[in-house]
Amino acid sequence: MRAVGLVARLRYREWEVSAHYWLSVVGVDFTHPDVFTRLYLVYILMLGGLWVVVSAAGAAALVHSLGSAVPPAHLAVGLPDALGLGLVAWLAASLAHPPLRLRHGDLEWLAPSPISRRVLALADMIPRAVRVGVVLGFGGILLASALHVGPTLPWGALVGGAAATAAAWGFVLSLWRATRPGPPVRWLWPLPLAVLPLLGSAWPAALWPMRAVAAPLGGGSWAAAWLAVGVGAAGAWALIIALAPGLNMLTVQEASQPYADIRALGLQVVRSGPAAEAIRQQDRMRHLTPRGHLPQRRPPWWEVGRFFWSQVRLPDDFLRLGGTALIFRAALVVVFQPGATLALLFWLLLRYRVRRPAMSQLFERDMGNPFLRQFWTDRAVVRFLSATALPWAAVSAIAVASFLVLPLDAAPTWPHVLFLLGLITTWHLAGALVHQPLWPLLVPGVLSALLLVRLLRPEPTSASAAAAAGQDAT
Amino acid sequence: MDRIACSNLWMRFGGFAALRGIDLSLPAGQYAILVGLNGAGKSTLLKALGGWIRPSDGAVAIDGLAFERAERRLRARVKLVPDTPAFYPELTAWEHLQVVAQAHGLERWQSEAERLLSAFSMAPHQGAYPASLSRGMQYKLALAMSLLAAPSALLLDEPYGALDPASQLYLAERLTLLARAGATVLASTHLLPPTHPPDRILMLMAGTLQRDALLDEVWSGSAEGLAALPHQLLVSGSAVDA
Numbered sequence: 001m002r003a004v005g006l007v008a009r010l011r012y013r014e015w016e017v018s019a020h021y022w023l024s025v026v027g028v029d030f031t032h033p034d035v036f037t038r039l040y041l042v043y044i045l046m047l048g049g050l051w052v053v054v055s056a057a058g059a060a061a062l063v064h065s066l067g068s069a070v071p072p073a074h075l076a077v078g079l080p081d082a083l084g085l086g087l088v089a090w091l092a093a094s095l096a097h098p099p100l101r102l103r104h105g106d107l108e109w110l111a112p113s114p115i116s117r118r119v120l121a122l123a124d125m126i127p128r129a130v131r132v133g134v135v136l137g138f139g140g141i142l143l144a145s146a147l148h149v150g151p152t153l154p155w156g157a158l159v160g161g162a163a164a165t166a167a168a169w170g171f172v173l174s175l176w177r178a179t180r181p182g183p184p185v186r187w188l189w190p191l192p193l194a195v196l197p198l199l200g201s202a203w204p205a206a207l208w209p210m211r212a213v214a215a216p217l218g219g220g221s222w223a224a225a226w227l228a229v230g231v232g233a234a235g236a237w238a239l240i241i242a243l244a245p246g247l248n249m250l251t252v253q254e255a256s257q258p259y260a261d262i263r264a265l266g267l268q269v270v271r272s273g274p275a276a277e278a279i280r281q282q283d284r285m286r287h288l289t290p291r292g293h294l295p296q297r298r299p300p301w302w303e304v305g306r307f308f309w310s311q312v313r314l315p316d317d318f319l320r321l322g323g324t325a326l327i328f329r330a331a332l333v334v335v336f337q338p339g340a341t342l343a344l345l346f347w348l349l350l351r352y353r354v355r356r357p358a359m360s361q362l363f364e365r366d367m368g369n370p371f372l373r374q375f376w377t378d379r380a381v382v383r384f385l386s387a388t389a390l391p392w393a394a395v396s397a398i399a400v401a402s403f404l405v406l407p408l409d410a411a412p413t414w415p416h417v418l419f420l421l422g423l424i425t426t427w428h429l430a431g432a433l434v435h436q437p438l439w440p441l442l443v444p445g446v447l448s449a450l451l452l453v454r455l456l457r458p459e460p461t462s463a464s465a466a467a468a469a470g471q472d473a474t
Numbered sequence: 475m476d477r478i479a480c481s482n483l484w485m486r487f488g489g490f491a492a493l494r495g496i497d498l499s500l501p502a503g504q505y506a507i508l509v510g511l512n513g514a515g516k517s518t519l520l521k522a523l524g525g526w527i528r529p530s531d532g533a534v535a536i537d538g539l540a541f542e543r544a545e546r547r548l549r550a551r552v553k554l555v556p557d558t559p560a561f562y563p564e565l566t567a568w569e570h571l572q573v574v575a576q577a578h579g580l581e582r583w584q585s586e587a588e589r590l591l592s593a594f595s596m597a598p599h600q601g602a603y604p605a606s607l608s609r610g611m612q613y614k615l616a617l618a619m620s621l622l623a624a625p626s627a628l629l630l631d632e633p634y635g636a637l638d639p640a641s642q643l644y645l646a647e648r649l650t651l652l653a654r655a656g657a658t659v660l661a662s663t664h665l666l667p668p669t670h671p672p673d674r675i676l677m678l679m680a681g682t683l684q685r686d687a688l689l690d691e692v693w694s695g696s697a698e699g700l701a702a703l704p705h706q707l708l709v710s711g712s713a714v715d716a
Contacts, residue, residue, distance in 0.1 A: 290603060365562055375623060
């Protein structure tokens with residue numbers, strides 16, 4: 001019980017310090033807690049609450065309009081599959097991450113102490129399950145309300161419970177991976193995805209808990225649904241309690257280091273995403289053996305070799321180039337298929353998953369840090385052109401290939417290809433000139449462009465509609 | 475002409491002045507050390523002299539050239555090794571030296587690079603990524619990169635603190651040789667190896683240059699005395715300051 005009290009006090013203090021930090025970021029000065037500070041705090045909290053309500057209302061409106069397009073019959077077929085695939089993805093992600101993510105203070109003092117591992121595991125897992133349950137439960141309420149099926153609130157609660165259970169099962173897998181005496185197996189995470197095709201015809205049978213959760217939406221049994229969630233939750237929590245004492249704290253400490261470093265950045269994580277990325281990258285590189293060698297040649301072959309090996313050794317860099325090319329795929333959809341909103345959303349969502357865009361990673365590394373910068377004695381513009389020519393060529397090649405291979409409303413011609421290359425070059429040079437990634441401007445830009453295209457498109461007049469009807473009749 | 479010179483150098487961060495009107499000139503061929511308590515402004519002074527930060531007031535010149543006018547030319551001549559240097563995550567230790575040779579257009583650099591890595595006991599790690607090196611080894615790699623570039627002005631932030639005793643001795647010898655060859659070396663430090671003493675000692679206190687002396691003026695000549703010199707100076711300096 002003493003351990004529970006200690007960990008609870010520590011977690012509360014962490015929460016308090018974190019809340020003070022983020023409130024001080026928005027100007028709440030806790031060093032002078034006078035009446036004005038308190039009033040300002042109330043104002044900030046009300047503003048935050050208003051923002052949450054407005055965001056939730058916006059999300060509800062969006063889901064409502066999308067949901068009305070889905071026939072309930074399709075939902076009965078698709079929902080259990082969607083829930084099942086979500087669970088598999090969650091389990092795969094859990095196998096790739098440590099069960100506990102300790103902060104610097106915990107790493108120094110808590111992890112090496114003889115404190116109960118079970119208490120540590122539960123102190124981490126219970127708030128996580130609550131968070132996941134609340135967020136996805138709210139999603140469930142939105143979905144039920146959007147589809148106009150079943151009682152909204154009870155189904156939201158059911159989805160919240162199911163999500164918390166799924167999170168607990170993910171935790172079990174992560175915990176199991178971290179109980180080995182040696183270093184954890186690194187390539188376990190694809191296992192749930194690999195099992196998926198092996199299930200084959202057994203997949204529908206394996207979906208019975210998901211069908212049970214989805215059933216009340218169509219008038220099915222609530223008792224069966226809660227029974228499925230309850231049995232799943234009981235099994236998961238029993239396993240957590242059984243596995244937690246065997247937790248290998250060396251594994252947890254090693255895996256927590258980058259998370260602790262990122263948390264310690266505080267506001268910098270928001271201001272400078274690359275700082276957090278660099279921490280993760282350094283952590284990955286620590287465990288890798290270098291492949292290949294830089295060629296000992298003169299420019300431009302040296303630059304070619306450097307670009308090639310950078311992409312091979314840092315797959316993130318290559319993904320970023322692919323992500324940049326996806327932006328131009330979205331631009332092509334806007335220009336050549338203006339009505340295809342779903343296609344546009346697909347490419348933008350895909351791009352969100354493939355890192356932030358960049359064609360100047362190598363240049364940023366050359367010039368971004370003063371220590372490395374001092375070794376480059378050529379002009380900044382020469383360095384820029386040398387270090388970014390090949391990334392530009394790679395993005396152009398991928399974007400043009402997507403134009404040629406994936407059809408749009410207009411067949412690609414040379415002027416089209418030149419237009420695309422011009423767009424890529426302009427984006428690249430503009431990004432270099434303003435020294436800011438242009439990605440934050442993209443989504444509002446594309447959406448505004450879409451809106452403009454819609455607004456500028458001439459509405460069919462009654463005469464043209466009649467002519468079209470006449471053509472149809474012939 | 476002085477190799478490194480600054481006059482009335484001020485550096486303010488908000489309301490705090492890290493440097494307060496520093497006047498300093500270091501001729502070619504001199505190896506000087508900079509001592510001072512934590513927060514005295516040593517790293518800030520080195521960064522200002524290396525052209526990494528723009529002073530709030532005053533001027534810095536290397537060989538009579540200001541960074542504002544000849545940044546590219548001076549970058550080839552001045553190298554600063556900070557206490558926590560940054561590296562390319564995707565390049566090995568050896569490839570970092572290759573980048574330096576490539577960027578400086580060095581010919582037949584391999585033997586010198588091998589010599590540096592071997593002297594710093596880094597040869598077994600030349601194929602490793604910087605992320606897998608310890609902090610001391612990362613510092614050694616940064617030193618090797620800077621020494622390979624053969625700068626005419628070398629600024630070092632706490633070079634000895636991160637090194638093992640054998641590497642400290644080698645670095646002291648190497649810095650002395652570099653100075654004898656005509657380069658100017660300025661190193662901030664709290665400790666000195668017992669051999670290869672510096673030519674000059676500067677003491678910084680609360681952003682002001684409180685002492686500037688040639689070595690013979692403050693050192694008795696014994697190896698123990700040399701090693702204890704920064705400590706002695708700081709203790710007496712603190713007493714004076716207090």
